[in-house]
Amino acid sequence: MNASPSSFAYQSHDEQGTARFGEALAAALPERAVIALNGTLGAGKTRLVQALAEALGVDRRDVISPTFMLVQEYYGRRPIYHFDAYRLTSEDEFWALGPDEYFTAPGISIVEWAERVPGCLPQERLEVAITVLGPSDRRFECRAYGAAYQAVLGSLFAWSETHAPHH
DSSP states (O other), rough: OOSSEEEEEEEEHHHHHHHHHHHHHHHHHHEEEEEEEEOTSSSHHHHHHHHHHHHHTTOOGGGOTTTTTTTEEESSSSSSEEEEEETTOOOHHHHHHHHHHHSSSSSSEEEEEEEGGGGGSSSEEEEEEEOOOOOSSSEEEEEEEEEEHHHHHHHHHHHHHHSOOOO
């Protein structure tokens, strides 16, 4: 594993841009994937999960922030396990959810507020940090930890060269 993982950044100017990025991400992820999702309240973490889920055949209206459930499961062409660590007070609380079973199952595990449970995340993962740049502008900064996620970044770079709008 690289000591300093490589990264990929994408700037979205509206919800359609976020949806396009979610589609590209869904297409690039390996069979078993873990995404650590970080950003402030209202940054668009759940909106990105909705876009990714929609790309996999899940009705985006079914995708809600799992703040009170702690984990939601969605089933499209691939299973999605959507965690929210916002209300947790310790990593022990997160471990009690059994994330390791989800992380090793075929499907995509997404942990919102992952910075609250860093010791619970697998060594190999994709971290996505969302920064609010304006009312509808968002910057998605992806960092790869592990070879499978380096390949995801390669796919995202290729996608951005041909599909992402250039401003």
